[in-house]
Amino acid sequence: MKSDHPKGSAEYINRLNKIKVLNLIRESGEISRAEIVKKTGLSAPTITRIVDSLIKTEQLAEQIGIGESKGGRPPMIVRFKGEDSYVIGIDWGRTHIYGILSDLNGNTLFAQDIKTNQTDGFESDLKLVSKITEKLIFKSGIDKRKLRGIGVAAAGFVNNKTDVIEYSPNFNWENVDIRKPLAELFQVPVIVDNVSRVMARGELMYGVGDKFKDFVFINIGYGIGSGIIHKGQAFFGFEGIAGEIGHTRIHSDAAAGLICACGKLDCLECYASGRGISSLAENKLKYYPHSSLNGLSELSTQHIAEEAKKGDELALYLFNQAADYLGMSIAAVANLLNPQVIVLGGKVSNAGSFFTERVRSVFQREVIQQSSRRIEIVQSKLSNEAAVIGAVSLILNEVLNLRE
Incomplete structure (x- = not known):
């Protein structure tokens, strides 16, 4: 292409x-x-x-x-003329695989969502992605010759020179190739990129990009990552692994430290991601016998957020700690890159204003500001659709640059 x-x-x-x-x-x-x-x-x-x-x-x-x-x-x-050509976008998540079929105008025509078994491996999930793609084509009844390509957003370190996901802590993948099997099966161009960068690119094309061309998208979901947009272009780094804010070490009071999925100690993800907040809740429940979290059937981040809004001590502690670490980490990124704006996305960022306002407060305290400029934190315009719409934008960007 x-x-x-x-x-x-x-x-x-x-x-x-x-x-x-x-x-x-x-x-x-x-x-x-x-x-x-x-x-x-x-x-x-x-x-x-x-x-x-x-x-x-x-x-x-x-x-x-x-x-x-x-x-x-x-x-x-x-x-x-965008209504007679089509793109499929895939958000390959840890707990769900979500796909949409869109025209080149960005209109979603059909959608499919499949819950995954977290114990399954790459090959099983790849079959689900193929199944979703086939369903979207069949359900829509489109002429396959009018399918321009498939964009895939997946968590992991994607080498943009080889298109291989070298390592994904979230999935425990090593050196997996998503592009080749899908391209061979559906006979269309396939582009795979890191989910946080994909979300940023979707935001550039369909969200805050109508106002900002230099921003950092912070994806706070099952894990934590960031996508960097500079002068209207995605920044990849030397091999495509730029933006891994979730795997930077933060200050911790823990005596032995928490082990991250990547193998390092005390990564930001251990304290501020969906996985991290839920894991910490499980470990700390015994110290909070009166916490309402003890009555939950599932310690999901969403449920913990709901209890935090009600004032539960443990739930509030976990989300306040996450907000503090995020605010400081995002400020460090802003001090380094000097973006126009910071964009918050990912499901954990939707926990509530009590969480995002604390992130903003800590950020504004820590970031270098001047009277002539003020870096703001804004919410993603695409919300939970950012990854899948970003996946569509991967192909649309190729079409608009006549690379086919």
């Missing part, structure tokens, strides 16, 4: 111009060819050639009519 045109060649320049025009058409909704000439600075014959190609060859644009003339020839109106 990558261009092999050498930089500086006529083919390369033509492709860059075509990408510029295609993205302008999509962002504008409807636009005249004359307006495209004005906004791109390209000549009218060049625009005519590019737009005709986008209509007839790539089939990503269509002419929808003639605009009102203000003297001279009436303008020809074109728009992005």
Whole structure:
């Protein structure tokens, strides 16, 4: 899905111009060819050639009519043609696998959600992903030839040079290849990336990206990770493993320290992730015999959050501790990267305002601020759909950059 045109060649320049025009058409909704000439600075014959190609060859644009003339020839109106091409997005989670079929306009047409058995391995989950994908295609009745690709969000250290998940503490995977078997089975391009970065990319395309192009997305879910967006582009690091804020060591009062799923001691995930909060609750219940948590059938993070809202001492302690560690850790990231804004996402971030307001308070106390600027923390606009919509955006981004 990558261009092999050498930089500086006529083919390369033509492709860059075509990408510029295609993205302008999509962002504008409807636009005249004359307006495209004005906004791109390209000549009218060049625009005519590019737009005709986008209509007839790539089939990503269509002419929808003639605009009102203000003297001279009436303008020809074109728009992005996204409703007749499709993308499948997969959120490969620890407890659920969630998939959607979307058109290129970002409209979700069908969805499938399957609960996973956490004791199952990679091969079993891969079969579930294949099953969900087949159901989405069958349920929608789309022409398979119009499926542009499959995007997958999964937790783990994804090497962007090999597309292999080298290690996933959440799944206990080592060197697994999601892309190859799915691409062979469905005969379409498949893109796999770390779930937190995928959520950030979804937010860029469909959420806060309409206002911000430099932000850090903090994913607080079963584990903790971050996705970094710089100048409208995802930041990967040298091999694609940037953003692992959940595996930074934090200060701990524990005598022996807590062992993280990654094998290190006292990672942020041990105290502030969904898994960490639930595990700490189990370990501390014996010290809080009167806690309402003792009456719960399941010590899920959601249930613990509900008891915290009611004022349970242990539940509040766990969420306040998580908020404090998160606020300090996020401030360190902001001091290092200086983003426009911090975006909170993931299911734990939906625990309630008592939690997120404390995260904000600690963050504002710890982050370097100046009177001329103030870095804010905002909630994800995509909420629990961020990962699956981000997975769709992986393919849409390739389409918009004409990499097929």
